[in-house]
Amino acid sequence: MFDASRLALTYLLIEWVIRLAMVVILPMRRSPEAARSWLLFVLFLPVPALILYRFIGRAQFPAWRQARFADDQPFRQQVARDLAADGTEQSEIQQLAETLGGFPACAGNSARLLSNYDGTIAAMIEAIDAATIRIRLQTYIFADDRTGKAVVEALARARERGVPVHVLVDALGSRPWAKRSMALLRQAGVEARLVLPVRFAPLRRARTDLRNHRKLCLVDGRIVFVGSQNIVNRDFKPGIVNDELVARVEGPVVAAFDAMFASDWYLETGERLDALPIPAPPGSSVHQAMPSGPDFGTTGYERLLVELVHRARREVTIVSPYLIPDQALITAVKNAAARSVSVNLVVSQVVDQRLVSYAQRSYYQELLEAGARLHGYRRHLLHAKSVAIDDTIAVVGSSNVDMRSFALNAEISLILHGADAVAPMLEILRGYLECSDELTLPEWRARPQTSRLLENLARLVSPLL
Structure with a gap:
């Protein structure tokens, strides 16, 4: 015979077990602001809060990925040592950025800031069309619209010249276009991978919304485009036009960005990419690359x-x-x-x-x-x-x-x-x-x-x- 009162009592006990357990678990390795929000959620809706916590509660990657990132650390450290060999004296801020991201500031660079959306895409395509050694492109959004197809066509021309091309695309950021965009890239002969594919495994230990938001276009190991712009039409959201800012950089600092792309590629595929020598200095500016994210274990x-x-x-x-x-x-x-x-x-x-x-x-x-x-x-x-x-x-x-x-x-x-x-x-x-x-x-x-x-x-x- 169905006993509603016993079921209600059981559910109430489960709620209180969740509340008491979360009071202990939530404050660990979490900002006070985030802990307060989670605890408030748990207080009023403990069971839904627990379910949501399974999906987005832990800002860390699975153990295998952490081990792979650590395994790649010697490669990044070698690039950092090569960059430090120029003898640039590090200020306190530069030392902090190096401690947080792994790469020192280095002299001999030049940069041009690009704020014209279509002009930035044109500059990337121009650099791609001049590539002779290799191309590496990483983005949060890669659409199959006019902009995306123009970039794919440039990458296809590079492949026809025998230039290796590697592309990383975030799986969630590009989800509306991913299937078509990846097909276009592979048809062009490009080595393309989706980053952090979304899998809703019930016991998944990492947040499904931990994403790779980096935007990089690296050409021949000597030019990098870095900034906020994705590979998508400027007005890809109805009624909204985007203004962006991207830096076109040449010089030794490009090696640090190149190393981070290679590290991300290794995390996703287990395949190591070759490094090129540190580029010759085309300018005199001191620049520094600083990656960040859950892999680094700090904000x-x-x-x-x-x-x-x-x-x-x-x-x-x-x-x-x-x-x-x-x-x-x-x-x-x-x-x-x-x-x-x-x-x-x-x-x-x-x-x-x-x-x-x-x-x-x-x-x-x-x-x-x-x-x-x-x-x-x-x-x-x-x-x-x-x-x-x-x-x-x-x-x-x-x-x-x-x-x-x-x-x-x-x-x-x-x-x-x-x-x-x-x-x-x-x-x-x-x-x-x-x-x-x-x-x-x-x-x-x-x-x-x-x-x-x-x-x-x-x-x-x-x-x-």
Whole structure:
């Protein structure tokens, strides 16, 4: 005979076992913000929370992948030693970035910043068409649209010349196009792999949303395109046009980016790719590659960004389409503003992810009250990710200012050191500010109550986004 009361009691006991167990488990190796969000979820809905935790609860890869990353470490370290052989004296920030990402700053580089979307694709294709040794391309999105087909055609021409081509495409980021895009690449004779294929195994030990968000186009081991731009049409989302920022870099630093591609390829395939000699110096700028992500076991980009803001003396400019700062960064921004540092945060008025936008907006009042200046870029979706500190250091790459880029995604950044290298970035940032509307504290306080409610609700889950 069915006993509903016994079933209800059993379910209640299960809920309390989950709650008590999660109180112990959740705070371990997790930020206070994320732990609070999970604990709140567990408090009200313990069983659904446990199920969700099985899929996205652990920001780490399976043991086999961690072992493979460690196995590849000697290769990356050798490249780092070769780069350090130029004798460039490392500043404290450069030492920090090397500790976090594995590669030292090196001199003899040159960079050109590209902000024209179609012009950047054309520049990549031009470099691909001039390749004679090899091509390596890594992206979060590779579509089979006009842009994607143009790149595939260039890669096919390279293969016809006998140039080896390797391509890595994130499986989740490219999911709407992956089957068709991979078929096009393979038809062109390209060695292509999907990165981190999504498998919903019930006992999977890694989050299914740990992604490889890096964007790299490497040509002949001497040129790299690094930044925010994917291989997809600028208006691939209906009603939204993207503005991006990419650096075209030549010089010894390219070897570090090349090593990270080879490391990612090894993680996915178990196959080692050959390294080329360190490129000859075509310029005089000091640059540094800094990869980050779950493989490194620390929130590398977040730690670098917090330290940069703490060290600012005159001006900080941070550009990110998704701005969900953690407490450490909020404190750094508040302290900078209290030192009379001009803190400019540039976000996009155009929104492509509504929940993320509400979570982001929940931090505006605190930032404005601290003295930071918020600028809403009005032209398009500003998908660029960049940072400038005073006139001495700048960063461009794939990392947003949110938990996803801090802890969950594999990211890659180019750090520009020195006034001459940073000057072009400052010019681009001034252009962003000219195309933005500044949000004032009185304006923000006058927003509707419904917006406040949605923002507060979204903030509860922001550490989980």
